[in-house]
Amino acid sequence: MKMRVFLLGILLCSCIHAAWAFNHDYSQTWVSKLFLSKPDPAGGCIVNLTFEQALEVIRVTDNQSLGIPKIVYLVGWQYNGHDDKYPAFFDANPLLKRPSDKTALESLRWLMREARKYHTTVSLHINMTDAYDDSPLWDEYVEKDLISKNADGSLKVIGEYNNRKAYQVNYQREWEAGYTQMRIDKLLALVPELKEAGTIHSDAWIARPSEGHNESVINEALYQQRAALYWKSKGIDITSEWVMDYMIGYVPYAWHFNGFNQADYLKYPASVYTGTGINPDIRSSDHALGFLFGTSCYGEPIWKGADYNAWKDALVKDFMLKVPQYFFLNRLERDSVSGTGENRVAWYSDGVSVSLKDSTVVQYDRVLRNRNTVCMPAVWRNDRGMLLYCEEGCPDGSFDVPYCWGTAKKAELYLITPENGLVYQREVTLKQGKLKMKVEGKTPYYLIPSRR
Known part of the structure; x- marks a missing residue:
């Protein structure tokens, strides 16, 4: 908690100029992810949806959601699927290609254009943080010292995905070497439709210290802000996986909203910072806040394959019990919360109250x-x-x-x-x-x- 407040106190003055001007109103948009493919641990690739099948999922979902404004970020669109070849993200997975197109990149761009017919902005799920040793950019990043280091000088490993170690990109050194800008510029040149989409999602975008470079987490966070502003200068909102207090004003939306507490919900309206859901795996989170203030529908865990009969009931339930309430409450002013624990009631403008104990939403007497x-x-x-x-x-x-x-x-x-x-x-x-x-x-x- 002290680090959270400290980061905010140090960095808040630099985010005021961001003015919270974004291309989309994320508080009135159903933001989800659509999982396309991932590397097979035994070799090859596991495909959940091709680009053509993804459009059919979007069409059906648009009917089911009555044309609600949607943003869909494509997961596993690149190379051999999800978490593959970062920090590079410069080609589409060939197994997702339409038969009528010459390249998978053509099919990706087709999907982004066609989805607009269904009240849907399609964009990309990328990663600005991870680096893998099989990436086309790996040798350059090591040679130019763009990977964060531990105190003993070894490269900082932050996880293991698809049986490969993920290393932390050093935000400061990457920026100063021009590689942050290069990655962004090259992707926008490859997929011009991103500029019309006006949004992109950065998975696991987290600042960490680089002890081997004597760089603090606060220093890295400052360069994270620079990257967000560079995306913005290109006309793109960047969204993130986790809530980051020091990115208020730079990032309008987070996939997992676990980082907000009750006081944060009352301080920052959904039009400033909002998110799709509260990750149930983080047990320390106050999960009741999702009902009191509204939570949206992830979508990604539900859309399993192209046969909508296999998942439509699950989608209907999750959508109907979450998204309409989320949209409705996000339009109101959050006044206060009375009571504690399971007896809490959230009070809104226009006579609206949400009772946790009763699981009710009431407007005056209705x-x-x-x-x-x-x-x-x-x-x-x-x-x-x-x-x-x-x-x-x-x-x-x-x-x-x-x-x-x-x-x-x-x-x-x-x-x-x-x-x-x-x-x-x-x-x-x-x-x-x-x-x-x-x-x-x-x-x-x-x-x-x-x-x-």
């Missing part, structure tokens, strides 16, 4: 969520619609409708399907702001107030 039953406004759409989902089913359910429906007495009922999006069912009657109807379990519905 219940928008009661445990795993949600009737949440789809705030990203302009039709005043409401999502209705009941995990266990409600044979004789009664549901509150949003205040924005006014005095509407009828609503149009739709099923949400992965094949066709909204499929009209019938007109239903409302009485005093309530809807009474049978709801099938694990089935997503959408209702729009009738204009008649």
Whole structure:
């Protein structure tokens, strides 16, 4: 904790000029990762999705999510898959190529263009930190002393992936040698569509000291900020895996939001810094904050293969129980939290409260969520619609409708399907702001107030 505060205190003054101006509103975007491939430990490559199959996953997901704004970062798009050949990231995995294209890079660029039809920005999952000894850049990085070192002068190993040791890139020395800039410039030249995407994701982007160079973690963090600003100068937001307090103003989004505590959520609005989820493997984290302040849907663990029938139910559940609430709460002002532990209640503007003990979201006297039953406004759409989902089913359910429906007495009922999006069912009657109807379990519905 002391190091966290210390880093922020030292570096905060240098991040004020960043002004939190980003290309995307990450608080109103479903940000996810799509896993494509990884090296096979026995040799070769394990493919989860080709570029062509990835587009079909995106199309189906767009239907299921009713055109919600999306950013999808492609994991394992390069070389032989995920965590392969860093610090180089200058070619696409040939096994992901479309038959009609000459190169996999052409297929990657095609996917990025085509995905725009489905309210989706496709970008890349890269790594600015790791270096492997089979990389095309390895000899240069060793020769030019661009790898961090331990006190005894040995190269700093930070992990092992795909049966290879990962070494820490030295941010200061890489920057001063011009290799940070070279990597960024070369990738943008290879994939011009990145400039329109306006975002990129850096996995495991962590500052560490280089004792063998007498460089502190704070020094490395300063050069990490320089890299973020260089991406920004090229028109690209860079996002990260973990929350970093010293990158507030430089990075708008983190994949794992474990680093934020309750006070941080109240201090920094989602429009400044937000994230997809709280990693459940980090047991020391306050996981309840995900419900109190909203958490999104990772997507990556669910999209296993091209057959959507194998994962659509899991996606529907995770999406419906997380993303609409995340979008809804992110638009409100976070006022305060009362109570402690499991008795906490988060209070928002517009009469909204979130109770941890009751697992409810309430606006004034209307219940928008009661445990795993949600009737949440789809705030990203302009039709005043409401999502209705009941995990266990409600044979004789009664549901509150949003205040924005006014005095509407009828609503149009739709099923949400992965094949066709909204499929009209019938007109239903409302009485005093309530809807009474049978709801099938694990089935997503959408209702729009009738204009008649």
